[in-house]
Amino acid sequence: MWSKSIVDFFRSKFTVLGLIILSLGALFYFAKYTDSTFTPTSFSSKSSSQTKFYPNRFHLQGDHLELFGSYSVGNNTVIATDFAIIVEDIQSFVSILKNRSDTINHDTEKIVSKSVANISIYEKSTPDRYINRKVDEQYFIKHRNVPEVSCRKIFDGSETELKLAEEITKKTPKSTLTESDYINMTKDCEKFRQERGYILSPLTHLEENFPIAFSLLLFKDVGQAERLLRAVYRPQNIYCVHVDEKSHDDVRKAVQGITSCFDNIFLTPRSFDVQWGTMTVLEPEILCMNELWGKSKKWKYFINLTGQEFPLKTNYELVQILQAYDGANDLEGTIKRANKDRWENAGPPPHNITATKGSVHVIVNRDFVDYVIHNEIAQDFLNWTRKVDVPDETFFTSLNHNPHLGIRGSYKGVHHQTRSEEKQKLIITLNVSEKHR
Incomplete structure (x- = not known):
């Protein structure tokens, strides 16, 4: 045998x-x-x-x-x-x-x-x-609905198993919840949290002692945004949700229902009509930073999300990565590949700041957030970015790539080496070099 x-x-x-x-x-x-x-x-x-x-x-x-x-x-x-x-x-x-x-x-x-x-x-x-x-x-599911697929083989990169999973996915009807479903489900919060599978424990001491602040900006598809929220949710973390001003009433009511079931998830006190390439992309993020700063003094890092994203790491793995960063910020930034015509009408930036092109998506430490919302230099630079095109791709990254500002965790390397490919390697290898300190 x-x-x-x-x-x-x-x-x-x-x-x-x-x-x-x-x-x-x-x-x-x-x-x-x-x-x-x-x-x-x-x-x-x-x-x-x-x-x-x-x-x-x-x-x-x-x-x-x-x-x-x-x-x-x-x-x-x-x-x-x-x-x-x-x-x-x-x-x-x-x-x-x-x-x-x-x-x-x-x-x-x-x-x-x-x-x-x-x-x-x-x-x-x-x-x-x-x-x-x-x-x-x-909080861990012990029985899978599709036992014929080997998760271990998928994680090992088996092409055969991946094709099998794709075939089953195509044949399986998608389970969707409407805004009305969420409005009704959240009338019983305890039942909603249980049936949707929210993890209501820090799980580990490592995670408990390293809370993270998140912002979540959404316009539609509450079901997708709620799946994202559920995936990153832990009771020690804190979450700020912004619903676009032009979102349908049912979207807002559904999100209000979800946030009402948690002490650490809240809606922004006001909404912006978000339009790509304008300050309205940046303003909800800064609003959430202000709200998160005032509601909790414990969180270590801030991460911004949109409703169309999904995490590739568990909260435990994310905490390990952030601890490896040791205070470093993670923002894309480049001068060599920048669209400098976006800044022509704004004149020179204040305080000897070199404008940098990057992304609105950031992973920044608490001190960076403090600087953004409280420092006069940051406010002056924010006013300057109101005159540029696509300000959300200029503001955060420029603050991070001008080390003379003295912001903790700023990038201190050579600007032409700050392409997204190099930044991605930091995430994969958890290698935080001295130039980030």
């Missing part, structure tokens, strides 16, 4: 390693689940070093169970491995591990062990992953 790969492995030159895994397989063969521990009916080990196995994922394959995890022998480094085992009562064994499968696996520090002879089977306690495990595990 052993898989061929395991048999071949045992026949390899790594005999000692094979015997260790074989011993573990024997242990699990006699294992029964009792009171949240692994209690074998019989087992003996002659190994002189203590072996530890850390199961974190499993896969049911016919008449045997494949465990995925890691093990260590004595003080040796923990080595990742996977192997097949035979279990008398597979379903009981599945019940042991199912709560730890198909969920995010963050690093852990505390480990609760059950020693058996000279081998300890470790059941992971996850203080870094969960603040309150019993409560927080409810």
